[in-house]
Amino acid sequence: MVTLSRKFSTTAIPNPSKLLQRHLQSTTTTHIFIPFSQLQQRKLFESHLISVLHGCTHLTQIKQVHAHILRKGLDQCCYVLTKLIRMLTKLDVPVHSYPRLVFHQVKYPNPFLWTALIRGYATQGPFSESVVLYNRMRSEGTGPVSFTFSALFKACGAVLDVSLGRQVHAQTILIGGFASDLYVGNTMIDMYVKCGFLECGRKVFDEMSERDVVSWTELIVAYAKCGDMDSARELFSGLPVKDMVAWTAMVTGYAQNGRPREALDCFQRMQDSGVKTDEVTIVGIISACALLGVAKYANWVRDVAARYGFGPSENVVVGSALIDMYSKCGSVEEAYNIFEGMKERNVFSYSSMIVGFAMHGRAQAAMQLFHEMLKTEIRPNKVTFIGVLTACSHAGLVEQGRQLFATMEKCFGVARSADHYACMVDLLGRAGRLEDALELIETMPMEPHGGVWGALLGACRIYGNPDIAQIAANHLFELEPNGIGNYILLSNIYASARRWDDVSRLRILMREKGFKKNPGCSWVESKEGVVHEFFAGDMNHPQSSEIKRALADLLDRLKAKGYQPNLGSVTYDLSDDEKKRILMNHSEKLALAYGLLSSDAGCTIKIMKNLRICEDCHAFMCSASQVIGREIVVRDNMRFHHFSDGACSCGNFW
Template structure:
């Protein structure tokens, strides 16, 4: 039975709890400093101005509303005679939130000197700030203090914040060590490290950790999908996205952008249609929808399905600069110059201001379409009419345009007058034009800059060697090949992918004999070669500037990856469908000629995407006009 005195204190405690609860509610509804001061006045009137519990809440609300610490929270803190660890920590958090890490650390030192022990939130506030400013040395000192003080090494929140701090400071392995030593881990622990590995490009460590993780949230799944896509591993990205779908996990805009990017890289129509269905079923709001639909336009364009890209574009209820730019770029990469120009004019009439990406697309279209005068006018209008300063990428388009029509000297002069330093793309465009027009003199100028800017890019050396060989300058060609050997440069294996009617993607490498249908593929190629020979085809042996016999060159050319992919496509796609091939390198002159002839004798449309552009082969001609 309670004595009268105990009843009095019990009642008082109950009343104080009620009062504190009411004050907390009022603080949660504060919108500015005036509101906070009003609640503080009530605290003073009620005589609980020494209550650390309530004042901690007041300072935290002040921090949330971006009230400068020295303007009010500090004076509140200074009036408390015996601040507890939580009140100290609230002020430390206030300073670190303002970016005043040094003042936060000074306050932490003062706290320790007064014999007040830290709480986990003290360390998480300071560590988070260390990560934000990249001060790993201070972070390590705090880490040492955590170990010395004891009691916090096994704290989940402290562990997660330590991982975050080390990752942000660029010390991923230290973050991994903290992770490995944590006795308990949650979704945040696993996801933080998975995301860190994907961002660093160590996608295999990320995948290993992901597969070991007992819990996988949407952020972790998305990180894996986007990580593989950003590391040019589209098949793996699609595989993880399919696993994500099967797990029942929700997808957001970021996930879908990542998988759309993977589809665009892979260039497979089957996956493109699958992803489009998922996007349409997701029912995102207008803002997200326009971003996703613009990405779908880009995806379909890169998959060689230009009509599907245009259908998505036309169906969009809202179009912005990204939508127009995606479609214009799509038309450009497929050689549909007139369509790109027409859409650009429509964009301007609809008061959608073009940006730098738009101009890259429309200038590329002018170049691919040989529209010299139109290209000159648009380039001049960039800064004059739209306030867009030409970048090296825009100059690359102009050099490509001038080079296409044979104005190599003018293209060189344009480069010399550039107000910004030309990058490899600019000189590469000039070198490519020199190959087409057989100008080894200007080619050497372009190559000398490329060898300096991109010393390890083997493609530049190969192209220069071809130019010398085509001009009969065998000694110079030999010197280039010798340079390649001395530098230890190794050409990336040429590969080509083709999609069967069933949507299965098959990849071939030059000289590949590993495919189970190799014998049938060889037979199809031999038969096709006979038909082409009867139609006048002769292999372009100059495509192989090596000291080999003509017969050896013919055998090597016949087993180029795109030819193997074409033969497989002829065997495994219906006669009324297009054959779509994606090659990782530039298509060689002989394969280009071969594809032209094949489209004529087989009466099939062949679409090849190399690392330069799309080639639409139809009835013996190519959309690129033999310039690529």
């Protein structure tokens, strides 16, 4: 662990006369005896060099300016050399090479030159070197400036070392009151927040004598990141001057916390207040629309982005967000159009597209794109592998999935996480290899999380295995004590196995815990773009009698084609007639009937649902797609099902 030198923790003030002497030497070594008028000229020349350096975009340019600096005898001029080092590190020249060399050629570096180097390490790492340099700077009698502390906080934030951060904090107070400096305060807030000590960041904020919009925004983002949008909103409302970045932080915060309507409201207010919009704001509202999953909003936001000049071909981040949004709004084709039209692609664009294909059951397309990606210089990351493993899983490609899982670390340098194990459990489980899946969990090198056991429980539902289900569920009850879905899933598995005693035992347990079943809800967009919502057994819709009639007609036609209600999907021990009635009242069937009434012939009917689609509704949709000759897309809480011509894209695995 790196610490600040102990001897500076209390008595840190160096000998001033020595410091002054060094300072004079270091800033004016080459022209200390130059007459005043020439000195003025020299200063002008130095300023000129600074602006030239500022405009440099390539290393070769900087080298030319450096050669010029040396020719003019400014090899000891800290002012110019500081800028030189800053530009070098800005261009990602490794700080240990050229910048460090420049630094070592100066006999008496001033605090700014030291800080340029410290900052270089704070940006590139190794971060501990920043502290080592700081200690050396102090031991050589040079006092810090406010920039020095900003750089040190940056380094502490990068290594998430709050104890070191606290030592630096103490130094800002001990040495000349740096703690009251605005920038020092801001970087300190950032450091505490990055290290996960939000309250400490808040305390710094509360105690700052001067704050600016950056201080506020840092905290707003921190609250949003930990899901506390109420505190974020409260701070934001007290922010005197709200700029584009602060507004965007709010919009994005709502989107990241799954509150799309508030994100869009916030965007509206942002526009009303006359603040500009840039591509970052656009990305925020795109993710909000992805959460809504409604085509109308998807097209609206795409137009907004285009109006501001941030289309998918101009900006790779906007493009990747649009790919994700269209996938989540049910249009994987549109997502692929975006992908194809992008000038620049990166691992996000590829991964979003691969995940999109996987979500829609297009396993072959996902695998093909993965192999196309491998031909480029873009390397897959952990999310890419989640995408391809999920694709394999949904298509039953067990061997391909196992191969990828086996080689991801060795061949692609992507470490296997618990999430990847969850994908493998899902893969084996869906293929019916429940024991293999259980064995894989038992040999995991890390603790299995809820996703891993959840995948096994899901597989037990497909294959009706209440015994392994019980093992998985027991782990889940411990890991996710408030996860009502796990109780319901286990109860359904028991019900399918007609173990009614276990069903009622669980039901009592759930009642004791105060759980209430989340009501099933589906929604469908009418051709006017209005979203209609249906709950199970819901007869509140103005056209409810027409809906009921349409559903009864459809049922008759399906029965004629051989559809039989799947009574096992009802988890109550009721009469068969009662079960049939309950099944016909499932919200997605009501939504389908309304979709039929309210859309043009030939159009795809898109339904969204808050829970997982049940087996009976799945079979119903399959059959309906054939009888009515139309594609039906259902997005449940897990994935997309494309029903067409009597079959589903999920291949009956979900």
